[in-house]
Amino acid sequence: MNLSKKRYIQGFGIAVVVLGMVRCAWPKVASSPDGRGGSPAAASAVAALDEADDTMAVKSFSVESDTAALRQSRFYHPDGQLVKNKIFSVPHFGNTFPDQNDVQLLSAKRWGVGPVANRADAEARKQELVYVGSNPYFYVDKLRNSVPYLVPRASVLLQDIGRNFFDSLQIKGIPLHKIIVTSVLRSKEDVAKLRGRNQNATENSCHLYGTTFDVCYNRYKTVQTADHPRREVRNDSLKWVLSEVLRDLRQANRCWIKYEVKQGCFHITVR
Template identity: 45%
Template sequence: MIYRPSCLILSVATAICLILPGCGCSRDKSDTSASEHAASELGALPDSVPEDGFVKMKIYPIGGSLARVFNDLNQVHVDEAKNIGISPIESPRSAWQIKRPIKHIESCDEYFVDNLTHSVPYLVPEASSLLKEIGQRFNDSLQARGGGNYKLKVTSVLRTRGAVKKLRKRNINATEESAHQFGTTFDISYTKFICDSMTVARTQEDLKNLLGEVLKQLRDEQKCYVKYERKQGCFHITARKYKQ
């Protein structure tokens, strides 16, 4: 569903209120998080891979290590994010000032949205479409190489300025000018994958490299910028403006 400013106060603002300290909102203990509900609905198993019985998968080279290939600078991400994204959100009230439509994302066949603690699950349409395409290509590639029901895990999405400042205190990679503030950027874990069923067991390393193949294709198609984050164990991905 795509949200425009008229209904953002009931969606984005509410979600933002839950991650901003001292805003007067709280989450009832009886409430179930979106990710927990999605896991129940989708039957998702823990984000781990089996301990044995692996079936190795054919992995194709991408021209270097993941860290070397996916090394787009933060400023490159930020510049593109400013070009196609929303204005950074300072508070729930500032959600009214969003001029671009944004889309709520939730767990689906293509990916699983983690229990977000420093971000909210909203993206501009370009980024939402990119995320879905990454998941679709990952699933298709996995099935083409013998199967296995694994799903990508989204660990961070839209962040407020306050959330970015809070993260900077403990995370060296959470820069003051983060592309996550513009609704164009999301993180996908490469250390954890959601296993929907125990069909064909795959290694975490193979799944990570398969995801790398998918991202390399999309990056070559000029659909995104990608940074391989070592300490955070994720791919930091920013959507690019559609090319005609």
């Protein structure tokens, strides 16, 4: 059937009138599924705006949560000032660090190298050992009865002790000090000489395996320069802080520790 231009215009006009009457009679017919009027494009735009509002709400909540967390932080006061945490130490050094040689020896044999005969033998075993020298986190004392080597596992432990000690001093508002390492790997020759002067020194020492080191608790290396001297801190205060650090690492099963009274050190073997 041929549709003339006149009839097409008349039909289009009738359809527009009918749709207008339907919209007036039943307004909901022209509404979107969520109850909002408009075309699909308009509905998409509205949905995008709603999503943006939700995103802003989440970000606002995150900022508020972060602010609340800052107010409850153990490191900062609500005004942003650093909290100076108290020094608690440990209840009793001997009870907190009771690990005798027989306990430490099991870990020493598991993780360590075979006992070295002398210093030349130690130098030849560098593929199994790493050099231990003074660095930003600890100071190695002049070694008379040992050589500056440890197995990698023990070296990492020593590094963590020094770094954790720094962190603890920082949050307690105490000037930075380095721990001092007094003994590391000992050869059989070193142990024999030591036993000649010290009858309490054991022949089957954990130091033979490169897993063990001593950290003194009555001396520390102050971190300072000539232009920026540090205030003095009692060694007892530093010892209390160090004991907290060592207790935490021992409880985390990182090491065995013996509190040595006569030698003035913590005798530490990696686990």
